[in-house]
Amino acid sequence: MQHTYHIHGMSCNGCRNHVEETLLKVTGVSKAMVNLEKAEATIEMKQHIPLAKFQKSLKDDGGRYSIHNQGEQQHHLEPKKEKQPQGKSTGTFYCPMQCEGDKTYDKQGDCPVCGMDLVPLQVDLSAEDSSANGQESTYKLLLKKFWVASVFTLPVFLIAMSDMLANNSLYSIMKQQYWNWVQFVLSIPVVFYAAWMFFERAYRSIKTWHLNMFTLIGIGAGVAWCFSVFGLVFPDFFPQQFKTESGAVHVYFEATTVILTLVLLGQLLEARAHNKTNSAVKELLKLAPNKAVKMVDGEEVEVGIDSIALHDILKVKPGDKIPVDGTITEGESSIDESMITGEPIPVIKKMGDKVSSGTINGNQSFLIKAEKVGSDTLLSQIIHMVNEASRSRAPIQNLADKVSGYFVPTVVAISVLTFIFWAIWGPEPAYVYALVNAIAVLIIACPCALGLATPMSVMVGVGKGAQNGVLIKNAEALEKMNTVNTLIVDKTGTMTEGKPTVEKVGVLDSGFTERDILQYIVSLNAHSEHPLAEATVKYGKVHNVKILKSFHFKAITGKGVEASISNNHVALGNSKMMSYAQVEMTINVIEAAKTFQKQGKTVSFLALDKKVVGYVVIGDKLKDTSAKAVKALQSKGIDVIMLTGDNHNTAQAVASELNLTHFKAGMLPEDKLKAVEKLQAKGKVVAMAGDGINDAPALAKSDVGIAMGTGTDVAIESAMITLIKGDLQGLVKAKYLSEAVMKNIKQNLFFALIYNAIGVPIAAGVLFPFFGILLSPMIAALAMSFSSVSVITNALRLRTIKIST
Template sequence: MEQRQISLQITGLNCAGCAGRAQKALAALPGVTEASVNLATAKGQVQAAPDLEPVVLVTALEQAGYPAALSRLSLDVEGLSCASCVGRAEAALRAVPGVVSAEVNLATERAEISYLTGAIRAADLRAACTKAGYPASLRGAEVDAAEQTKQRREQEITTLARQVMVAAVLTLPVFVIEMGSHMIPGLHHWVMANIGHSNSYLLQFVLATLVLIGPGRQFYSKGVPALLRGAPDMNALVALGTAAAYGFSVISTFFPQLLPPGSANVYFEAACVIVVLILVGRLLEARAKGRTGAAIRKLVSLQPKTAELISGDSVIETPVEDIAPGDLIRLRPGARIAVDGEVTSGSSFVDESMLSGEAVPVEKSRGARLSAGTVNGSAVLEFRATHVGRETALAQIIQMVEQAQGAKLPVQGLVDRITLWFVPAVLLAAALTVVVWLVFGPEPALPLALVAGVSVLIIACPCAMGLATPTSIMVGIGRAAQMGVLFRKGDALQKLQSVRVVALDKTGTLTEGHPALTNLAPATGFTRDAVLRLIGAAEAQSEHPIAKALVQAAGKDLPKADSVEAIPGYGLQAQVEGQKILIGAARLMQREGIDFGPLTKTAALWAAAGETPFYVAIEGQAAAALAVADPIKEGTPEAIRALQGQGLKVAMITGDAEATAQAIAARLGIDAIRAECLPGDKVAALKDLQDGYGTLAFVGDGLNDAPALAAADVGMAIGTGTDVAIEAADVVLVSGDLRAVEDALTVSRATLRNIKQNLLWAFGYNVLLVPVAAGVLYPFGGPLLSPVLAAGAMALSSVFVLSNALRLHHVKSSLNEVAVLPKPGAASLRPAT
């Protein structure tokens, strides 16, 4: 029996025992005849049956605790014209030994392949795809690939436009001579008198031949080989349909005696117009496909091509791809930053509106972080590159969006299974149509059978079905990125629309994540500014977060404090400008015998609202009551109301005390709370909410939120949070504003609704119009559909699907158009190290 050999790179091998267990896991699989694992090289060699899928090996090793190393690459694939092409290309790639998965996207014309590291070469994959009839090329760097894709799309549009023009010019006389004569009797007489019946047929033959061997040749060069391989696609349908119309017309022109009396008609105009209309449809498709990738092109355009590299005493204009971490770069006023870095000298303001949505430039000086794609202000900066190429946050965003755009949602599975058999089913339907018309049709049966059979071949549109889902995903996820919502995993787009409860972490999600002075009420005889100035001076030498909040509220130019002494569990005391200052909790003032009178009731109200009250005494007299709290983010109340307005339940999960959590929940109108939760408790709290309400989305930002983000049906990380939280999430909300949750839900629902509309149209179109083309209405006085009308309907069906998907560009955001990057100084979208 023929065997196939598969080579694997295995991770996690630390000793001979590890290698033995990995080898045993591989050898135990059905179909594996021999397995060996080499500890020194960390490689496995497997002899197995030809039908053994590599994914089975990967799963076995993962279960054994020694995962196989996997690599990914992208191929640009040409010649994809319908969903059947996608199926054939995927099958060819998956047949290459070592390929774990292969997904081909009709909208992006790209293949994403996951394969066993070291098992195959990129050239093998390219060759397999090309041999199947779909020429493939390896994608380079993201920026270069985007530029190449743009150029290829422009070239495709130019070529199609030229082909449409040539085909239309050649087709017009044929159409006028044949169809015009039927509609305008005078034109028929003129043709007969000046050209003659036979000469008109000969002229149509010459022009139709030029159309088919010129602009129409592509249908035959692609369709016939596909037909011979037993894998017919849309090109095969067009080739068969036009060849039937053309062939019958040639016989009618040159050998009419071979046909039954009265059936020698020509259909040259049908063959020509079919080519013209389908080429017009493909031209419109190509233009619409170009618009589906607008989000990626917008992101790529933010990446400059060059940077000014400082080398010794000189400055050299250097391509961005040649910049390395550690290089020193000069940034001119008004220049766009090429790579991520850290300022080494100079001071300027940088426009980071693409990051935060804020129009006010941010001051940058020594030590400040810079992100690629942002724009320098009016001063020169020098900075050291920290992340370049694919490591910059911008490049990682581009990769993230592209991967999500290329994802296949669960709804696509059924579509793929249907479209794989669609074209063969159409061929069978066309053949049955011809047979039925020949047996049961009125005279002349042969031309009627031909018209019906050709119409069935031409009107069927696998393109619409193939494009229905991926184009909507591509536009929807691109639009989400423009709104500051990044889908790290494409299937989250489908899951999100079924969410019934949104659970929110408190600190850093509902709130700003750091304490701030929220209230200050001075006692009689004192002023706010004077008291705050003394408080800031007394707290300036403390590193406590609350102290920092008070100093920040006090502002600059504070006096120097003397004799600062912390009183553990109570507060602190200090001498400022000769006055004794006491700052602390109520128990400190009670110990000192200082009565705050009505300010005590004010402080109690603050405490009931979830704020932490403190008191200030100056020279033994009550001076002020103040409150510190982690302030609610701007937009949070509006976001919660919006989510509840969509029929969702909103829950809060926090490690805070029950009283504080209850106060905040009451203030914001939150439906359910889970307080005093440790990181592990959050996962249990999520399970409880899922049992009570259904599908759940969790929004968090901290390191301790990672388990909950991973456990939720949909994990949504605040983009200003930690790397670990972002890595564990399905969706990243870049702006940090909770209103982006509403945007994510809106995009999800709009995209899934758009997909359903497209699928309804694509399937409904074929189910309804294929029988009409076959002539089921003819016996009841209905029309026998012309192949010309069939071609027009087929072309328009794909254009409809694409145009409908492009409507997602107009989904409205609850925020301004915000960033596609996290703020500098916060975590990036890179893996945690």
């Protein structure tokens, strides 16, 4: 039988997966499917299971989610508000281990699943101060606890180590039993203040059965401390082999305090290193100016950035940062856009050109009209996208998660077997050896490095891409880009500059003049947003052409436009548009266009009442970097294919110039989509680069959609990677970046796995029979702490890699 219930409290795929796993564990459930969008769980069971059983299962798991019948009131079943983290993108903190996917939390503290310190998330420009303060406060708190632990641990350590001296002068002051009591008192602030959070996290991990590094630390250090306290209070309970010559039981207060202090040091170093992984976002945040100069009735008024509204006129002085996205209305200057595009050479901007917030003005003043302000600016969107991508999960992380799920129970089992083995076959005092080695196994086998291996590399890699004008929407894009072997590119705006200009207006009917043809073309295109249409309208304005009224305007995607003008049916577009409008194309008309098309030009035909009367020739120069980028991609083994809606002759001319052997012309949006599907059916991993609305379906269908930042919002929304400069050279950067990040992730996973593969057997005492080597729990704690730091340090190397050719 099958029942559907409502689930309350989910906000991300991490929640969905977690609820699904919890429900599947309920006895009698054969299948459970959870839908995040509908907030529903469909459960298949052999026989009816009471709802209360599912409710108890979710409650025992931590109470973050609740389940009830469809339509039932929720207020009796909702978990306490303080336990329920906020949904995706509403909070300002997240777990670096990504335990619940991309979920964020309102309050700073511990992850409710793994116990790691939640990391501040810089969501937007206004959140910079609060996020920075949150991260700084975490670091300062850890630093304070570390110093407290160090102050009390040092004397404990010295007292314990004095035992190794032949004539211990401390015992002349008082007996060993009393010094053990001193160690106990000194250990209390370390255990119950400085490191108490580790035991809380260990308890939570066992309660929710999300076993992690704190499970091992809590059990290991807790057993050592409790054993010592018990031995101190009830020494007669233990056999002689547990006692020293003075009759006092061996205590491990020094091992407990040193282990906890070293783990604190590891957490402190992680907090410091993790702070560096966000450096790219912080550098972007610094780009945003706080003030701007606004023109009010001809006067310059300094205002706060939050006071700027759409269409305000702002003055940008030499050396100033541009405050918002806008268009230059007066003046010109050179703009340093390197912080957004990654290109070091300043760009000359003139009247009518667009400028972006955060870029730096050169040595001339100019006026701009504000077109995007606040969170709508390019800089804000970049910061938001970088934050989102930094928290996303790469598919390769599923492997690490799967290994971690079995890892902790396996380590606990190895620790128990280690104790049994040493207790039975170990030298005297056998139980002492057994206890120490069992604790060493628990402490050294930290899965934290394994959990951090992927997210740290992704975070640094995404930031590196943003600094070089490559915006990564999610970690999956980075991983897939590494395996791409086929690239589909559009022509206009991708291979070419996307700034078409009218080169000729031709007349094919003696009843019309060139100006008449131009007037019809401009009047039709005045309603279109296509780049080619904008070029003709701009050309018409230069020639003072009057725009005629048009009715029933209609744009035919991939073909052209049509409308009624002066009681005539007018159509403008390519040969497919002429067929759509039932216009006959004579040989003379076709031949007139071929000459220009073979030069790589685009020809649009104008038809009045089903007769071609003229045409317009539009040229679009190839980008200087297109040929170099294509060559670099081909050298990487990527097959580059150009699909364009333009005619065959024009496409062939462009393909020849770029040394492309594969291209297709006359491609409509559905044709590009089918081309992607056909290549994928052959087993190809396909990336698609485009900039127009007509590219959006293919971008969404491809394995990796790549949008030109100079293109339409629809194309950018459909893509997984955005090249801010709208340059194929950015695609080469994306390829190099993906290779570097995936290599770094694999290195991190190797380090983490090989470290545990070697460390656990040594801690268990496998070298003792051959070399007499045993690993102290204190050394194990030090090695464990630095394993996580080594993973983060390796990830930080990505900041220095070169991803441009």
